[in-house]
Amino acid sequence: xxxxxxxxxxxxxxxxxxxTVITFIVIHLAPGTPADAITELNPRASAQARENLKRIYxxxxxxxxxxxxxVCRLAVMDLGSSFxxxxxxxxxxxxxxxxxxxxxxxxxxxxxxxxxxxGIISATRQYSLFDKVTTVFVFLGFAMPTxxxxxxxxxxxxxxxxxxxxxxxxxxxxEGLSFWQLFRDRSMHLILPIFVxxxxxxxxxxxxxxxxxxxxxxxxxxxxxxxxxxxxxxVIYKHALRNAMxxxxxxxxxxxPGLIGGSAIFEQIxxxxxxxxxxxxxxxxxxxxxxxxILVIGAFLTLVGNFIADIxxxxxxxxxxxxxIG
Amino acid sequence: xxxxxxxxxxxxxxxxxxxxxxxxxxxxLSLFCxxxxxxxxxxxxxxxxxxxxxxxxxxxxxxxGTDESGRDVMSRMIYGARISLQVGFVAVGIxxxxxxxxxxxxxxxxxxxxxxxxxxxxxxxxxxTFFLILAxxxxxxxxxxxxxxxxxxxxxxxxxxLVRAEFLSLKEQEFVQAARAFGASDFRIIFRHxxxxxxxxxxxxxxxxIAGAILTESALxxxxxxxxxxxxxxxxxxxxxxxxxxxxxxxxxxxxxAILITALGYNLLGEGLRDALDPRLxxx
Numbered sequence: 256x257x258x259x260x261x262x263x264x265x266x267x268x269x270x271x272x273x274x275t276v277i278t279f280i281v282i283h284l285a286p287g288t289p290a291d292a293i294t295e296l297n298p299r300a301s302a303q304a305r306e307n308l309k310r311i312y313x314x315x316x317x318x319x320x321x322x323x324x325x326v327c328r329l330a331v332m333d334l335g336s337s338f339x340x341x342x343x344x345x346x347x348x349x350x351x352x353x354x355x356x357x358x359x360x361x362x363x364x365x366x367x368x369x370x371x372x373x374g375i376i377s378a379t380r381q382y383s384l385f386d387k388v389t390t391v392f393v394f395l396g397f398a399m400p401t402x403x404x405x406x407x408x409x410x411x412x413x414x415x416x417x418x419x420x421x422x423x424x425x426x427x428x429x430e431g432l433s434f435w436q437l438f439r440d441r442s443m444h445l446i447l448p449i450f451v452x453x454x455x456x457x458x459x460x461x462x463x464x465x466x467x468x469x470x471x472x473x474x475x476x477x478x479x480x481x482x483x484x485x486x487x488x489x490v491i492y493k494h495a496l497r498n499a500m501x502x503x504x505x506x507x508x509x510x511x512p513g514l515i516g517g518s519a520i521f522e523q524i525x526x527x528x529x530x531x532x533x534x535x536x537x538x539x540x541x542x543x544x545x546x547x548x549i550l551v552i553g554a555f556l557t558l559v560g561n562f563i564a565d566i567x568x569x570x571x572x573x574x575x576x577x578x579x580i581g
Numbered sequence: 582x583x584x585x586x587x588x589x590x591x592x593x594x595x596x597x598x599x600x601x602x603x604x605x606x607x608x609x610l611s612l613f614c615x616x617x618x619x620x621x622x623x624x625x626x627x628x629x630x631x632x633x634x635x636x637x638x639x640x641x642x643x644x645x646g647t648d649e650s651g652r653d654v655m656s657r658m659i660y661g662a663r664i665s666l667q668v669g670f671v672a673v674g675i676x677x678x679x680x681x682x683x684x685x686x687x688x689x690x691x692x693x694x695x696x697x698x699x700x701x702x703x704x705x706x707x708x709x710t711f712f713l714i715l716a717x718x719x720x721x722x723x724x725x726x727x728x729x730x731x732x733x734x735x736x737x738x739x740x741x742x743l744v745r746a747e748f749l750s751l752k753e754q755e756f757v758q759a760a761r762a763f764g765a766s767d768f769r770i771i772f773r774h775x776x777x778x779x780x781x782x783x784x785x786x787x788x789x790x791i792a793g794a795i796l797t798e799s800a801l802x803x804x805x806x807x808x809x810x811x812x813x814x815x816x817x818x819x820x821x822x823x824x825x826x827x828x829x830x831x832x833x834x835x836x837x838x839a840i841l842i843t844a845l846g847y848n849l850l851g852e853g854l855r856d857a858l859d860p861r862l863x864x865x
Binding site: 269270273274277278281282284394395397398399400401402403406407409410414509512513515516517519520523534535537538539541543546547549550553554555557558561 | 700701703704705706707708709710711712713715716717718719720721792796799800803804805806819823826827830833836837840841842843844845848849
C-alpha cells in the first residue's frame with residue numbers, strides 16, 4: 256500500500272509537466288502572437304502598447320524561453336493578469352472556484368447516491384419493467400444536449416410554473432434573510448443547475464453499475480455463495496455489490512473532467528458566477544491568461560480527482576491494500 | 582465463422598433482428614436523405630429573409646414557424662442536418678485516425694514507446710474536454726472547419742486505448758507469429774493482420790463518437806463558438822431562438838429535438854452494432 260501510494264504520488268509530477276506543455280502549445284497555436292489578438296480587439300492600442308505587452312509576457316523571446324518563464328511563474332502560482340480588466344488571474348479564479356466545486360461535488364454525490372441503486376436493481380431484475388424504463392432513461396441521458404435540457408427546465412419550472420428561480424445564486428432580496436431562509440433560497444437556486452449537471456452522469460453511471468453488476472453476478476463465487484444457501488440479499492449486497500462497486504470507482508474518477516467541462520454550459524445558462532462561466536467569457540474575449548490559467552487548474556483538479564479515485568480503489572481492493580502485509 | 586462473407590452475414594442477421602438497432606438505422610438514413618436532398622425537400626430558401634413574416638408560430642405554410650428574420654425554420658432545420666452529418670463524420674474520422682495511429686504503435690511495439698504514448702493519453706485525459714475545446718476555439722477562429730478539427734483532435738484517447746488493448750492480445754497469437762516468420766514487415770503486420778481484427782470495437786466506439794461530436798458541435802454553436810450564422814446549424818438556430826423563449830418556444834423546441842433524436846439514432850446504431858459484432862457483450 257505504501258509502495259503504491261508513493262508510486263502514485265510520484266506519477267503526478269510528470270503529469271503536471273505534461274499538462275503545462277499542452278496548455279502552452281494550445282495557446283501558441285494562434286496565428287501571430289497573443290499580443291496581436293489583444294490589440295486587434297482594441298484597434299486604438301498603439302505600437303507602444305504592443306511593445307509593452309510583448310515585454311510583459313516575454314513574447315519577444317524564443318518559445319522555449321517563454322515556456323520556462325511561464326512555468327516558473329506558474330510554480331509560484333502567478334498566472335498573470337487578465338487582458339480584459341487587468342486583475343490577477345488567480346484572484347479571478349479563486350473567487351469563482353468554490354461555487355463550481357460545490358456544484359460538481361454535489362452532482363457527483365447525487366450521481367452515486369441515485370445511480371448506484373438504479374444500476375443494481377436493473378441488473379438483479381434484468382429485463383423487468385424497471386430495467387426497461389431505466390434503459391430508456393439511459394439512452395435519453397446519453398443523447399440529451401444538456402444546454403437544451405436546461406432551456407426546457409427553465410421554460411417549465413421557471414417561466415410556466417414559477418416554481419424555481421432560473422438564474423443566479425440568490426434572490427434580489429437575499430440581503431435581509433436569516434441563515435435558514437438564505438440556505439433555502441440558495442438551495443432553490445441550485446436545484447436546476449445540479450440536476451442538469453448530473454443528468455448525463457446519472458445515465459452513464461447507472462449503466463456502468465448495471466453492466467458491472469451483471470458481470471459479477473455471472474461469476475463462480477456468486478454461484479458458490481448461492482449454493483451454500485446464503486439468502487439472496489446477502490449474496491447481492493455483500494458478495495456481488497462490493498466487487499461491482501470496485502470497477503466503478505475508477506469510472507467516477509474518469510467522469511470528473513466531463514463534469515468540470517460541463518460546468519461551462521450550465522453556469523452560463525443559469526447565470527452562475529463560477530469557473531465555467533469565467534472560462535466561457537474569457538473564450539469570447541480571447542483573454543488568454545485567464546484561458547490558460549483555468550485550463551491548467553481544470554486539468555489539475557481532474558488529476559486530484561483521479562488521484563483520490565485511485566486511492567479509494569486501493570483502499571477497497573484487498574489485492575492492493577494487503578499487498579505489502581502478506 | 583467459415584469465411585469472411587458468412588461472418589458478415591451472421592452479423593447482418595443479428596443486426597436485423599434487433600429492433601432498436603433498426604430504429605437507429607432508420608433515423609440515420611432519413612437524416613442522410615434530408616442532408617443529401619435538402620434543396621429539393623425544403624419548401625423555402627433557408628436564408629430568405631421576410632420581414633413581414635417574423636416569429637410566426639408553426640402553421641400549414643411554415644410547419645415549424647419562422648424565426649426572428651422571418652426565415653422558414655423547417656428549411657433551416659433541413660439544411661442544418663448537413664452540418665450535423667458533416668461534423669459527426671469528419672470529427673470522428675480524425676479521432677479514429679489519430680486513435681488508431683497511437684494505439685497501434687503503442688500496442689504493437691510495447692515497452693518504452695507504449696509507456697510514453699499511454700502517459701500522453703493520460704495527460705490528455707486530464708483536461709476537461711469541453712474546456713480544451715473552448716481554449717483552442719479561443720485561439721483559432723470559430724468556424725465549421727475548425728470545430729471539426731478541434732473535436733477530432735481532443736477526443737481520440739478512447740480509441741487509442743481500445744486499439745492498444747486489442748493489439749496487446751492479438752499480437753501474441755499464432756497468425757501474427759506466422760506472418761512474422763514469413764518475413765512480413767511491421768507495417769504489413771499492423772495494417773493487414775492486426776488492424777482488421779481490431780476494427781470491431783473501433784467501429785462501435787466511432788458510432789457513439791459521432792453522437793458525442795454532434796452534441797459538442799451543437800453546444801459550441803449554441804454559445805456562438807461553432808458554426809457561424811447565417812449558415813444554419815441546429816445549435817445556432819437554438820442560440821438565436823433562445824432569446825425569444827418566452828413567446829416563441831418553437832425556435833428552441835425543434836432544433837433541440839433534432840439534436841436529441843440524431844444523437845439517439847447513432848447511439849442505438851452503436852448499441853446494435855456492438856450486440857451484432859460481439860454478442861458476448863449483449864445487454865451490458
